[in-house]
Amino acid sequence: MAGSQELHEDKPMINIKINNKDLKVPEGTTILEAAHKVGAKIPTLCHLDLHDIKMVNKTASCRVCMVELVDSRNNRNKLVPSCVTTVSEGMEALTSSLNAIAARRMSVELLLSNHPNECFTCAKNLECELQALAQELKIRHIRWEGERMDYPRDLSSDAIVKDADKCIYCRRCETMCNEVQTCGILSGIGRGFEAFVGPAFNIPMVESSCTYCGQCVQVCPTAALTEVYHVDKVWEALNDPDKHVIVQTAPAVRVALGDMFGMEPGTIVTGKMVTALKNMGFNAVFDTNFGADLTIMEEASELIYRVKENKTLPILTSCCPAWVKFIEHQFPELLEVPSTCKSPHIMFGTIAKTYYAEKNGIDPDNIVVVSIMPCIAKKAEAKRPELTKDTHNNVDIVVTTRELGYMIKEAGIEFESLNDSEFDNPLGEHTGAAVIFGTTGGVIEAAIRTAHEWMTGKELEQIEFNQLRGMDGLREAEVQVGDKVLKIGIASGLGNARILLESIRDGKSKYDAIEIMACPGGCIAGGGQPYHHGNFEIIKKRQEAIYREDKNRKIRKSHENPEILRLYKEYLGEPFGETAHRLLHTHFEERERI
Amino acid sequence: MTKPHEIDVYEPVEGELPKEKFDELEAFINSLESTDGALIEILHKAQNLFGYLPRDVQLFVARKLGIPGAEVFGVVSFYSYFTTEPRGKHTISVCMGTACFVRGSDKILEKLKEKLQVQVNEITEDGLFTLKDIRCVGACGLAPVIMIDDKVYGRVKEEELDGILDTYR
Numbered sequence: 051m052a053g054s055q056e057l058h059e060d061k062p063m064i065n066i067k068i069n070n071k072d073l074k075v076p077e078g079t080t081i082l083e084a085a086h087k088v089g090a091k092i093p094t095l096c097h098l099d100l101h102d103i104k105m106v107n108k109t110a111s112c113r114v115c116m117v118e119l120v121d122s123r124n125n126r127n128k129l130v131p132s133c134v135t136t137v138s139e140g141m142e143a144l145t146s147s148l149n150a151i152a153a154r155r156m157s158v159e160l161l162l163s164n165h166p167n168e169c170f171t172c173a174k175n176l177e178c179e180l181q182a183l184a185q186e187l188k189i190r191h192i193r194w195e196g197e198r199m200d201y202p203r204d205l206s207s208d209a210i211v212k213d214a215d216k217c218i219y220c221r222r223c224e225t226m227c228n229e230v231q232t233c234g235i236l237s238g239i240g241r242g243f244e245a246f247v248g249p250a251f252n253i254p255m256v257e258s259s260c261t262y263c264g265q266c267v268q269v270c271p272t273a274a275l276t277e278v279y280h281v282d283k284v285w286e287a288l289n290d291p292d293k294h295v296i297v298q299t300a301p302a303v304r305v306a307l308g309d310m311f312g313m314e315p316g317t318i319v320t321g322k323m324v325t326a327l328k329n330m331g332f333n334a335v336f337d338t339n340f341g342a343d344l345t346i347m348e349e350a351s352e353l354i355y356r357v358k359e360n361k362t363l364p365i366l367t368s369c370c371p372a373w374v375k376f377i378e379h380q381f382p383e384l385l386e387v388p389s390t391c392k393s394p395h396i397m398f399g400t401i402a403k404t405y406y407a408e409k410n411g412i413d414p415d416n417i418v419v420v421s422i423m424p425c426i427a428k429k430a431e432a433k434r435p436e437l438t439k440d441t442h443n444n445v446d447i448v449v450t451t452r453e454l455g456y457m458i459k460e461a462g463i464e465f466e467s468l469n470d471s472e473f474d475n476p477l478g479e480h481t482g483a484a485v486i487f488g489t490t491g492g493v494i495e496a497a498i499r500t501a502h503e504w505m506t507g508k509e510l511e512q513i514e515f516n517q518l519r520g521m522d523g524l525r526e527a528e529v530q531v532g533d534k535v536l537k538i539g540i541a542s543g544l545g546n547a548r549i550l551l552e553s554i555r556d557g558k559s560k561y562d563a564i565e566i567m568a569c570p571g572g573c574i575a576g577g578g579q580p581y582h583h584g585n586f587e588i589i590k591k592r593q594e595a596i597y598r599e600d601k602n603r604k605i606r607k608s609h610e611n612p613e614i615l616r617l618y619k620e621y622l623g624e625p626f627g628e629t630a631h632r633l634l635h636t637h638f639e640e641r642e643r644i
Numbered sequence: 645m646t647k648p649h650e651i652d653v654y655e656p657v658e659g660e661l662p663k664e665k666f667d668e669l670e671a672f673i674n675s676l677e678s679t680d681g682a683l684i685e686i687l688h689k690a691q692n693l694f695g696y697l698p699r700d701v702q703l704f705v706a707r708k709l710g711i712p713g714a715e716v717f718g719v720v721s722f723y724s725y726f727t728t729e730p731r732g733k734h735t736i737s738v739c740m741g742t743a744c745f746v747r748g749s750d751k752i753l754e755k756l757k758e759k760l761q762v763q764v765n766e767i768t769e770d771g772l773f774t775l776k777d778i779r780c781v782g783a784c785g786l787a788p789v790i791m792i793d794d795k796v797y798g799r800v801k802e803e804e805l806d807g808i809l810d811t812y813r
Contacts, residue, residue, distance in 0.1 A: 249714055
């Protein structure tokens with residue numbers, strides 16, 4: 051609420067009464083916001099105020115936040131939705147009158163009368179906002195029975211499941227997809243009772259230009275949009291005696307997983323997570339951060355090559371698969387601009403099935419690589435044809451942070467009381483530079499730490515580049531590297547990415563390097579992270595934790611990771627060299643925009 | 645109204661849509677002072693030109709206006725006036741308003757489905773007729789009413805249907 055209040059600061063003050071208490075609020079304040087000031091909590095459902103990323107969903111479609119406005123002159127009170135009704139002089143609102151409560155209950159009952167009665171087996175059981183609301187309002191009986199929606203589930207994609215029967219038409223996903231991410235995939239389809247949200251022409255998700263960023267999943271109050279569940283595949287692999295199952299965890303997972311166990315947001319649970327994975331029976335517990343350090347070796351080399359040889363600039367980071375898919379669909383003319391580096395977890399998978407397999411004498415076909423990711427798009431990325439060729443997949447199974455949480459619970463592991471363990475070697479060795487990949491600004495800072503030392507030949511005095519840090523969706527900074535100033539652009543959120551891409555397309559870009567992450571805030575706010583339920587403070591705490599974790603590492607520059615250096619010496623040769631190109635780089639292709 | 649789940653996942657139309665019509669549509673859009681808030685007007689024009697709004701036409705409009713295809717489809721699927729299926733040479737509209745309904749227009753509709761071998765909103769195999777059910781046309785005194793294109797037939801009896809259809813064959 052605080053952010054919305056700030057917007058009204060210079061406005062004239064309005065006198066109103068809420069629940070018979072007098073108060074003054076700035077013009078433009080909604081009744082919902084004003085009520086919070088007098089400690090009256092009005093339940094909401096479709097309403098979502100994520101002012102940190104400039105998203106407010108104001109459809110007022112659910113009618114759950116109804117309040118009673120007193121009209122003593124005409125002796126006829128009326129009911130209004132408090133989330134969109136702004137205050138006016140002399141207004142008197144009752145937030146918990148019998149009429150308001152009755153209207154609220156009726157709205158929820160009507161929603162439930164057309165909602166599948168399958169909470170027990172629903173993907174969002176105990177995390178569903180509609181379910182929580184029914185509990186909060188103590189709905190014990192639904193007065194209406196009748197026709198229910200009956201649509202097939204959309205299981206077409208490798209990432210997102212769409213279940214229109216569970217859509218309550220709050221349109222949060224549509225606001226996120228259109229206004230924040232500017233992908234324009236989801237729209238209200240049809241009208242009246244049958245209406246639901248889906249892609250153009252109601253095509254299956256897989257045929258749409260969806261990037262699978264999963265931000266729609268992150269804000270969906272019910273299970274209308276969820277991730278494809280891959281937990282069972284992991285259990286199967288773990289119970290197959292012929293398989294050597296290794297797991298890697300993305301940097302953003304360790305600062306969010308604790309949320310699943312009621313721990314304080316921003317708690318670093320790296321050690322407990324490793325112990326849990328070992329207890330679950332993985333043959334080795336490795337770290338995507340190893341892949342991140344490897345990515346930096348390649349990406350920093352590519353940056354230096356492009357700067358020195360006057361090749362295409364800016365260079366764009368390519369770690370984020372949702373962002374990669376976005377440019378393929380929306381800006382195919384710019385496909386020469388992103389770095390050709392595979393993303394860290396894919397690099398990791400490649401190395402696991404070549405270097406690691408050879409070193410340990412294991413048939414790569416018997417290695418199962420499981421990625422634990424804060425991300426839904428990584429699920430689809432792992433299935434990309436160019437990353438599954440050469441008879442074996444780079445990565446076999448991707449599960450989200452949430453899914454890992456479910457697995458730990460399912461396995462009966464008491465997470466909170468676990469001791470800390472270290473990652474296994476060699477592919478668990480990592481630096482602080484890799485850790486910060488989890489937040490907006492982190493990938494480019496890691497790349498600069500390495501590129502700086504390589505370009506100047508001198509050790510960095512100050513490892514941290516504070517000018518690259520922050521939470522704003524669109525940032526720019528300059529970094530002095532020897533006698534050259536590198537201009538850096540940073541975007542998180544695809545709408546912000548679009549702004550930078552348009553400037554490149556129109557020849558107006560002034561940057562040398564640009565980092566883009568599809569999710570507002572970066573991977574810490576990924577579509578596969580524990581639900582933030584509209585509280586962006588959680589994301590900020592995760593970002594702080596990421597930088598703390600970086601500080602905790604002894605080695606904080608990717609090119610000083612001893613196992614990475616060994617990998618190049620024993621196997622890859624030169625960074626950005628021939629073998630590295632064959633194994634660690636990829637290509638992108640133009641895709642239809644629909 | 646076409647229910648969303650009845651909307652087929654139809655394939656892009658290839659090679660059938662005349663380029664001149666796209667040119668005309670483009671000229672129309674270019675002639676507008678502003679395209680802000682003009683989507684419905686443009687879709688009207690497009691439907692008049694093509695007879696219906698196939699996927700390729702909707703995408704053309706979306707590209708031209710710089711808006712997502714989903715947004716265009718959202719509007720097309722909202723208004724019953726817009727149709728995403730080709731229409732036959734003639735459109736048969738059976739009034740299902742209250743007066744017509746109580747005087748048996750549902751039976752007339754069933755009979756027409758049987759005779760034409762189509763469901764509502766479908767086109768006959770010979771491309772001659774599209775069958776539609778519509779709400780009150782304001783000729784309740786003549787119930788039950790059917791319309792073929794702009795011509796109204798009142799107090800229609802089942803046994804008259806063949807004769808009426810034959811005049812269009």
